[in-house]
Amino acid sequence: MGKLISNLLVKYLEDRGVEHIFGLCGHTNIAFLSELEKSSTIKFVNVRHEQIAAHAADGYARAKKQTAVLLTHVGPGMTNAATGVANAALDCIPMVVIAGDIPRHYYGKHPHQEVNLHADATQYEIYRPFVKRAWRVDSAHLFPEILEKAFQLAESGTPGPVLISVPMDIFSTEIEEDWFERQKHHTKSLQKPSIDDATAEKIIYTLLDAKSPVVYAGGGVILADAAEELTEFVNHFDLPVAHSLMGKGAVADDNPLVLGMTGFWGTEFINRKTREADYIFGLGTRFAEADSSSWENEYTFDFPKTKLIQIDIEASEIGRNYPVEIGVVADLKQALTVLNRVAKRIAPSGRQNEALKQEITINKKAFKDSNKKFEEDNCFPMQPQRILAEVREVLPHDAFITTDVGWNKNGVGQQFDIYTPGTIFTPGGFATMGFGAPAALGVKVAHPDRVVVSLVGDGGFGQNPALLATAAEENIPVIWVIMNNFAFGTIAGLQKAHYDTTLGTLFVKDGDPYSPDFAGIARAFGIEGIKIEKAEEFKPALEKAIASNKPVVIDVAMLNNPVPTAGHWNIMDIYSPDRKIHHVSTN
Structure with a gap:
């Protein structure tokens, strides 16, 4: 029947x-x-x-x-x-x-x-x-x-x-x-491809012979659940690690070997380290445009002067944007497991490079110090750097973060330390505005026992505020921090810098900055909404929201100051071919 x-x-x-x-x-x-x-x-x-x-x-x-x-x-x-x-x-x-x-x-x-x-x-x-x-x-x-x-x-x-x-x-x-x-x-999981010992030996000897190698981690490391294996490998040889936007957190940011994010939003120090490397060991990365400064050699990567070793699960990604000396199609978790085993056989004691770690530490401190004045600024609307710093201070190390598009994504990639690999989710390839707020619902459903905070802009949150109905009905205790600059802020900064206008990018009513009352909207959906009125209120509000274990919207006005950039993006040359200019503040 x-x-x-x-x-x-x-x-x-x-x-x-x-x-x-x-x-x-x-x-x-x-x-x-x-x-x-x-x-x-x-x-x-x-x-x-x-x-x-x-x-x-x-x-x-x-x-x-x-x-x-x-x-x-x-x-x-x-x-x-x-x-x-x-x-x-x-x-x-x-x-x-x-x-x-x-x-x-x-x-x-x-x-x-x-x-x-x-x-x-x-x-x-x-x-x-x-x-x-x-x-x-x-x-x-x-x-x-x-x-x-x-x-x-x-x-x-x-x-x-x-x-x-x-x-x-x-x-x-x-x-x-x-x-x-x-x-x-039928099997419910396929065996994934690995590498043989001969290939592992070739990679390891190449890296040991290199003068200034850099490991470059992409989002594929996280997808393969290979963060632990990668950390073990770089720690064994004291290899510096740079990462793409999607590779953030592949090795925890408090590891002294982590350089940081490359490309347009990377710092001068990070981009110089990857540009001057004699070998880049690329793992699970597409070498995307923003991460690679539009593939222009003078900013982030200098291939083929620099040689590339690349491992990816997808053959078409190997050599897509840069020529490859050693290319391997393999699952990263499997490949790194073999690399670690072979590394301990070839060099049981590993290799130490205290001078490198000290150099990285000094440069990280210098960059953090350059942000101190913003992190401690008591102005209102708040400095975005202070918002990020206080969120990081309050959150447990294993909390999940979702971002959207704009200052929250770029600033988090550059300035927000991730201590537990695989706890930051951002829209990379499509860069979809409106991703971060609803994605946090799914993250919390997957891990109801972990803190989940969505750092989003007012433009991104405004895409689909009806997500709050789901949060209320299902009691999904996400905390949404709306970094509200009354604008599509990143695009507004571009438009102002290159065309001296902000048409269609700032939210204005009768000549004044305009924003919906997001806290009031949250309350209308039956969710707690908090509207921050001065900088000192933000941190206690976030602490209270975490302790409540309920869905909470925190609407905090912030200045629309651009994320500092040291890399390059070719769109700047298209906008202003005769000027060297990126973004400007629209405040």
Whole structure:
């Protein structure tokens, strides 16, 4: 006797260990939702907008280190979620998107909410440019096999989202349970590629012979859960570590070998160290534009004068932007495990470089000292440096941080120490404004026992304030610190510097700075909202919010002073080819 696919799908997800599904209802997916209500192990996290669900699922996957499941609806539901799914794709976050679709017997009829201007029954094509694969389920008995393939593909190689577009009549179709049962015989995780001892020896001897090598850590280190192995490797040889924006925290910032973030928002010292290195050992990095100062040799990296060793799980990333002397396709956790074992055989005592560590310490102190006057400034609106410094002072070392786009992302990457690897989540590849606030929901759902703070701008928080409804309904105690500069601040600083205007970038009403009352909005959703009125109030408010273990919005006005930059971004040359200028303050 057959069973409903909606029922068997819930059972499949339960057996796979799925504990949360993020999403929003629609007439195409409520048959599945109705079965999900009967589950004793899966909780549905309901939202008011599909982009919120996608970002929350993204944050959940990063924090849980597990493939997230997103449920959405045909047409506008799917397009609403697209930005969040694309953000996950560009940051290599595993996600299975289950989208309701039109019923199969209406193909060609152009039914309600179908996207059909150029072709019939092809809504899954919308996601094709950014997901690893998009399936449409046309035969009910193939659905179990597609599910199994979807999870496997999302998690293997370079992780990322996949889409399963499910015609709504499929959910209500009965099939024999055997079609699902046979998938239990398939492995639920693939063995990941490693490196052999000969390759490890070649890398280690090359680094030992180098005069000024630098390890360059990207977000792939975090994705591979290889931070512990990387730390062991660099500590054994006293190798300095620079990192990309996404690689922040791959080695804890209080490690004396950590240089910091490179590129446009890197310091002169960090960029000089990578530019003058004779070897860069790149791990899980794309050498993205901002991290590499638009790939211009005089600022951050000087390839091919500097030689590159690169390890990545994805072959197409090796040599994408720079020529490679030694290129290895491997899982970083596996590769570093071998490298550590071989390193201890080749050089049991390792290598020490106290002069290097002292140089790094002195330069870190000099940079921190240069910020002291801002961190101690009692002005209001507050200095952004003081906001970051007090957040860091109050938070436990294992607290999770999500950022958005703008000062919060750039400033955190440059100035905010991460002590526990894998506790900072930021939108890197897509740089999506609106990511940080809903992503924090997913992070907290994944780790209810850990403090989660979202550092976001007023522009980013304003994208989807309806996330507060989910926080209230589900009692998800995230703390949102809105660094409110009454602007799309980073773009405003660019526009003012290069064009001497701020049209469309500052929020103004009747000639005065304007902002919604975010604290009042929070209270309207049934969440505590705190509006900071002077600098001395901020730190106690944050401490109280953490102690309350409730969702809290803290709205703090800040000055729109630019993050200091020592690198380069080619857009400056496009704006002002005859001037050397970056951002300016719009205060």
